Amino acid sequence: MSNHKTINLVVFGIGNVGSTLIQQIHTAKKQLQQQNITIKIPVVTNSKLAFYNEDGLTHTWDCDFQKFSVPYKVNEIISFVKAQQFQNLIAIDATASTDFVKNYVSLVENGFHIVSANKVANTLHYDFYNTLRNTLKKHNKSFLYETNVGAGLPIIETIKNLYGSGEQITKIKGVFSGSLSYIFNVFSERNKSFSKVLQEASKLGLTEPDARQDLSGNDVARKVLILARELNLKAEFQQVSIESLVPKQLNGKTTLHQFKTRIKELDVPFQNRLASLSNDAVLRYVGELDVVNQTLEVKLVSEKKQSAIGQLRGADSIFEIFTESYGENPLVIQGAGAGKAVTARGLLSDVIKLSNQLN
Numbered sequence: 001m002s003n004h005k006t007i008n009l010v011v012f013g014i015g016n017v018g019s020t021l022i023q024q025i026h027t028a029k030k031q032l033q034q035q036n037i038t039i040k041i042p043v044v045t046n047s048k049l050a051f052y053n054e055d056g057l058t059h060t061w062d063c064d065f066q067k068f069s070v071p072y073k074v075n076e077i078i079s080f081v082k083a084q085q086f087q088n089l090i091a092i093d094a095t096a097s098t099d100f101v102k103n104y105v106s107l108v109e110n111g112f113h114i115v116s117a118n119k120v121a122n123t124l125h126y127d128f129y130n131t132l133r134n135t136l137k138k139h140n141k142s143f144l145y146e147t148n149v150g151a152g153l154p155i156i157e158t159i160k161n162l163y164g165s166g167e168q169i170t171k172i173k174g175v176f177s178g179s180l181s182y183i184f185n186v187f188s189e190r191n192k193s194f195s196k197v198l199q200e201a202s203k204l205g206l207t208e209p210d211a212r213q214d215l216s217g218n219d220v221a222r223k224v225l226i227l228a229r230e231l232n233l234k235a236e237f238q239q240v241s242i243e244s245l246v247p248k249q250l251n252g253k254t255t256l257h258q259f260k261t262r263i264k265e266l267d268v269p270f271q272n273r274l275a276s277l278s279n280d281a282v283l284r285y286v287g288e289l290d291v292v293n294q295t296l297e298v299k300l301v302s303e304k305k306q307s308a309i310g311q312l313r314g315a316d317s318i319f320e321i322f323t324e325s326y327g328e329n330p331l332v333i334q335g336a337g338a339g340k341a342v343t344a345r346g347l348l349s350d351v352i353k354l355s356n357q358l359n
């Protein structure tokens with residue numbers, strides 16, 4: 001078993017995605033052994049507490065965390081893994097934190113690869129984006145973030161492969177948000193008010209607790225920006241033109257409670273929008289990166305029912321990648337673009353990809 005590898009993960013963030021990842025790693029143990037990989041998790045943290053176990057977590061990790069976790073600083077975790085002389089270190093970022101991202105450079109300088117579900121590092125100012133990549137190069141470390149766009153769907157990898165092989169990508173367009181996919185897929189059936197659909201989406205756990213975060217379009221805009229940067233466009237978040245779906249009178253200055261009680265104010269404008277379409281058309285909230293004209297947009301558009309985007313169902317995401325070789329008919333990737341199980345699986349798949357490059 002000379003080519004057997006032990007990978008040491010430090011999991012930052014044990015919410016929906018982080019805890020599902022730990023569960024999936026336990027369940028996949030045998031499968032991983034067959035690939036000569038052992039994944040050990042010597043440290044897990046939330047925003048304030050860390051649980052250390054140099055032998056790696058067991059299936060009682062959740063209880064152990066409740067009982068034995070202690071306040072921590074990232075530097076202390078770095079000292080701990082150094083003292084233990086752990087090899088093949090990967091930091092998992094399963095937070096949504098801007099603060100945590102500030103640790104990336106120091107983690108890389110101290111021997112960590114990074115696998116992240118958190119979009120922040122790829123959407124901050126371009127200087128940070130560049131500094132991180134230069135640091136990674138200098139220390140020969142990897143940063144994988146397939147789950148930043150489309151959760152478990154292979155979007156980043158596909159685009160990287162196309163771009164890296166010299167294929168001219170001209171446009172990427174699609175529905176990049178599970179919650180907004182559901183909302184407009186159902187609303188476009190024309191038998192429910194917008195507020196009713198929004199409430200249903202919230203009940204199904206598809207929206208953020210404050211649905212205005214989804215309706216603002218910022219999350220879709222971040223994904224468009226990440227895709228643009230994959231194609232080497234030095235774009236900034238401010239360059240994304242965003243059509244927010246939050247009415248001005250219900251913006252962030254209004255409390256969440258006020259927003260919820262006045263939610264019917266959204267009905268007339270969206271109903272009018274739908275009524276203005278022909279019968280064979282539906283509304284879709286799309287992200288669009290026009291590479292030729294270098295425009296980044298997030299907007300509500302009308303699509304023919306029969307088009308790939310028009311046929312979308314449930315909370316699925318769809319990505320249409322237009323390139324020179326694919327011509328008029330884009331390469332299409334479609335499926336669940338959100339959810340803890342597919343996102344955690346996407347993180348694990350990044351970990352395995354990285355492990356295959358390690359000694």
Ligand SMILES: NC(=O)c1ccc[n+]([C@@H]2O[C@H](COP(=O)([O-])OP(=O)(O)OC[C@H]3O[C@@H](n4cnc5c(N)ncnc54)[C@H](OP(=O)(O)O)[C@@H]3O)[C@@H](O)[C@H]2O)c1
Pocket residue numbers: 012013014015016017018045046047048093094095096097099100117118119147148151337338339340343
């Ligand atoms: N859920 C999905 O479908 C999905 C899909 C694609 C990508 N993602 C991304 O995956 C990430 C995690 O999502 P989630 O749904 O699992 O979120 P979540 O349930 O809110 O969990 C977030 C976790 O991060 C921890 N955390 C927050 N700030 C931290 C910090 N500074 N340092 C260390 N830990 C910190 C939180 O700890 P506390 O409890 O102490 O605050 C919590 O354990 C997000 O970036 C999200 O955008 C999620």
